[in-house]
Each structure stands twice: as structure tokens, then as C-alpha cells.
Amino acid sequence: MPATETHSTQTSLEDRLGRWVRRYLHGFWGMFVLFVLKQGWACLFGGLLLGAILASHYLWSPHWPIHRYDALFIFALVTQALFLLCGLETRQEAMIILVFHLTGTAMEWFKVSAGSWAYPEPGFFKLMHVPLFSGFMYASVGSYMARVIRVFDMSFVPYPRFALSLTLALAIYANFFTHHFLPDLRWGLVLATLVLYGRCWIRYRIVGTHFWRMRLPLAAFFSSIALWVAENIGTFTGTWLYAHRHFTWVVHPQKLVSWYLLLYVAFITVTLLLRPDRAAADRA
Template sequence: MTQHAPHTLTIERRLGDWMRARLPYALAEFVMFVLKQGWACLFGICLLAAILGTKAIWQPDWALYRYDALVGVALGLQVLFLALKLESWEEAKVIALFHLTGTAMELFKVQAGSWAYPEPGLLKLMGVPLFSGFMYAAVGSYMARVIRLFDMQFAPYPPFWTTVVLATAIYVNFFAHHFVPDIRYLLFAATLVMFLRTRIWFRVGANWYWMPLPLAAFFSSFFLWLAENIGTLTGTWLYAGQNPLEKVSFAKMGSWYLLLYVSFVTVTLVIRHALHRDAQRPVAPEASDKAAPQQDQEQQA
């Protein structure tokens, strides 16, 4: 069972009450939504801050390479998240799996010339710095945390085995399209066919809202595209033929959109309680807590 510090729940409740007393109700709900989203992607925010901060201060004559320092920062963040119980060990295991699958893809893509990491480092494997896997882990961390923070429920959800097949096909295509025809357009269509009816129910305060799952994936892919521009702007990694001052192609949003399904299906290995075959409204929070003892106590009361 995941136990979280009770003060985070108290802080969120007081903040929500304070804003609802001073802001129009709809605006207060939106601000709380944004703040909870920011709290959910804390790992990614910290990692991006480290990329920006090290780029601003690092000197080429320092004994420690910047890439190696980023490995230390990423490892420290992961240990801190577990120590503060911001992630459970069950979630950490799944995030570690996504870390490994992401690193495998990095190794292949760098060797294929899709992108490169131009700076030196001791902790590099076949041209890939070891911190790169943590960037994929940050996506998994966000998904696990956002589901808990918002009491998310997914309904109606397709048969689980079909989602595993889709995620596997997407992952394999990232490798296979270098040798055989790219089927990403078929995969885009498959995500819509399988998930267009699926609503993501989420709670802000005492109110439930919903969003189509593919739309949420599209919005998430856009913000990941923005984050990726930070990486290339700082020269941390660069696509083939890209100048650091050039923005990342919008086509990469499509890649992130598909990769999000791989990440989501991986995370659902430990949040199966949130998946519902019937098109039902969410259960009451109290009932949800009983059904899912790992429910995050950081959520809004």
C-alpha cells in the first residue's frame, strides 16, 4: 500500500478552498486542474530544469561531464520520489520497464542516425547517455501519478489484450519502419477505432469531468513536443541535420502520440482497477479507495 504524507492532502484542500473563495468557480476549477497536472509531471519538470540549468552553467573544463551529471540528477530524483512515497514500488517497477524499453529504442535510433547526443560523457552506451532512459521514465511517472491524483477512471475500455497488441505493434513499428513500410497511419487509425469511445473521467474537487482518451493523448503529445524543443534548443540531443535553433518538426508530435499509448498500456499493468468495460460514470471516491488501496492520498478531498 502506498502511503503519502498527509500534509500534501491538507495543502491541496486549503489551496482549493482559498481559490474558490476568491476566484470565479470555473476559473478556480481550471487553476486547480493545472496545478494538479503540474504536480503530476513533477519528475519531468525537475529533469527539464536540470537540462536547462546544467546547460546554463556547465563549463567544458569541469572534471564531470554534463551528461554524467544528468545521470546523477535523474537517479537522485528517482530515489527521492520513492523515499517521499510520491511513487509506489509497484509503479516504479513498471516505470523501470518503460525506462528499459525507451533505452533500447534510443540505442537503435542513435545507431540508425535518427538523432544524436553530441556532448561527451563517460556514462554513455553506444553513443547514448544513460540519463536518456529517464526521459521516458518521466512520461511513465507522469501517467501513474496523474491517474492517482485525479482519481481517473477509463470507460468504456476495450479488452485489455487488444491494447497490449496495439502497444506492441506501435513499439515494433518504431524499429521496423527502417526496414519495411511504415504503418504509423494504420496505427493512428487503430488508436481511434479502439479508444474513441473511451472517456477519461477525472475529479477536481468534488466534481467529475471527462475527456476522450485520444484527445488527451493529442494534448499530451503537444506538451511533450514542447519539452523536446527544450532538449534540442540546449543541444542536449539533436535530430539528424537539425540546427539547435530550429524547432522540432511537428511530425514528431505523431511519434509522441503513438508512444504515449505504449507508455499508457505499460502503466495500466498496475492500475487495472481504473479500467472499466462498461460506459459507466466513476464510482464514489470512498468506494474507489476501498477497491484500490494504492489510491493516492495527494488527491483533492
């Protein structure tokens, strides 16, 4: 499907959603419901994968001929293919997802080998003790990031120098590995995100021509809460097991910091292709 046709399909679906909501709801509540629905639409891939994890936990039998992890891998592959065929993602967005998929899988290999967490169930599509569907969990974050920017017609003002953004992303990604051997710099990196992006506003459009805005670090914090909740669901289902689970499945709130930082890696991965700094220069 050509890129222009894909974009047209997505726009048509989103326009119909907006018209349906505004037909029944008006004013603040109509705007709020549309905002929530568009957020859900943006994280559709992640929502479907999380739903599959939850459903398979209750429905799967160890006696079935295919392992649960393998079924989740096949489900993720088919879902990704359908997104492309049906025009729910552009090829550019798919490239972003692939990059984040690869970086996420590399992190999974390291974290599992370091004993941070484990995948206890068997699977054919499992490499270095990591089921291959796990990379799609990171890909879903990249998918959300790319889609939410497009769905809400986001711009970032003022966008920091791209070289500084890329350096920060590399430092955050490296710290996920090096903190096992060297001092953990996560709080220093959180401070760096506030210094670099503290002045950056996300300008977004829910409907019509009116733009709303929110500070980028605040948006990252809200998104990290959603990811932490999703992580708790996966932990509750036993899809992965943490090394230190003291009679509770609730993930420690400190993981919010990890998700907050990972979102910047996802955001800057998206900007490798979308480059909002160049878009802002073109508008100026």
C-alpha cells in the same frame, strides 16, 4: 515507507494544494487553475528533469570535473530516490517507471545506432553512445501517466479489451524500430487508436465529487503537444542533435504523431499494473 503511508503523504499534499487554491479563487477560474496545478504536480518528475537540462545548458562549463550528461544522470537518480523517500511516488508507480525506462532506453540505443539522432557531448555514464540519463526522459512520461491517473482519480469507460490494448501497444513499439526497414505504419496505427479508444471516455475529478470527462484520443493529442514542446526545449539546448537539422532547432511537427503513439505505449504500460479494466469491472 509503507505504501499506505506513501499514499497518505501524497493525498495530504494534494489536499493542501486544493484548499489553498479554493481559498483565493472560485468558480470556473478556480477550477481551471487547480486543473493546471494538478497537471503540473503530476508531471513534476519530468518538469524537474527538463529544468535541469535547460539550466545545465546555460550554467555548465566543459572544464568542470564532471560531464554534463553524468550530472544529469546523477540528478535523475537522486530525484527518483527523493520521490520514493518523500512519498511523492508509490512503489507501484516506481515499477511502472522502471518498465518504461527500460523500453525507452532500448529505443534510444536503436535510434542512435540508426542515425536518427545523436548525443554529442562526452560522458562516463554512456552506453552504446547513449547517456544513461536519457532513459529517465522516457521514465518521466511513465511517471506522469501513473501520477495523473491517481491525482485526478481517473477512470476509463468503456475500457477496451486488454488483449487488444496490449497488442496495439506492441505494434506501436515495434513500428518505432521496423519503419527503418519496412513501410511506416504510423498513420494506420493512429487510425487503430481511434477505432479502439474512440468510444473511451476519461472520467476525472478536479475537486469534490463532481467528475468531468474527455475522450481518451483527445487527451493523448493534448499531451503529445506538451511533449513536443519539451522536445523542442531539449533540442534547443543541444542536449541531442537530429540527423537533419536545416538551420533550425524546431522539431518537425510530424513528431507529434510519434509522441501521440508513444503515449499509448506509456498508457498501456501503466495498465499492466493498474489494470483500469479490472477496476471498472469491480465497480460494476
